[in-house]
Amino acid sequence: MKQPYHDPWARREAWRYHPIFSRSAQLRGAFPGLGIATAAFATYCVVEHFFFKKDDHHGHGHGAH
Template sequence: MDPHTPFDPQSLLKKPTRPDPWARIETWRYTGPFTRWNRFKGAFPGLGIATVAFAGYCAYEAVFMKEEKHHGEGHH
């Protein structure tokens, strides 16, 4: 500890002597429907359905909408 200041930086690394009185009350934020995964899942509603629909459309377009090539037409 520096003799010129009463603040001890090592005290920040030590475990607190008393437990946090709010820890029990705050646990609801990270359990059940509020877990990190559940919060992330709800961040992009409809993304899964949109991805499947887009992939289906791309497959349909690749298989059924092939463009016929007409060489020489339109070049006069």
């Protein structure tokens, strides 16, 4: 019976296929605070929309700019 193919460089190339070097891990590492920043900005927008309503007619007479 034949022996299985033995690649002498297989151990040195194995790091390339480790999950930490995948494309998704690299993209996640490129923008480390993006998720937290997006959640914080969305929360800010919701709070501003519901709690800080702008009163357009306060203090302006007709013809005031």
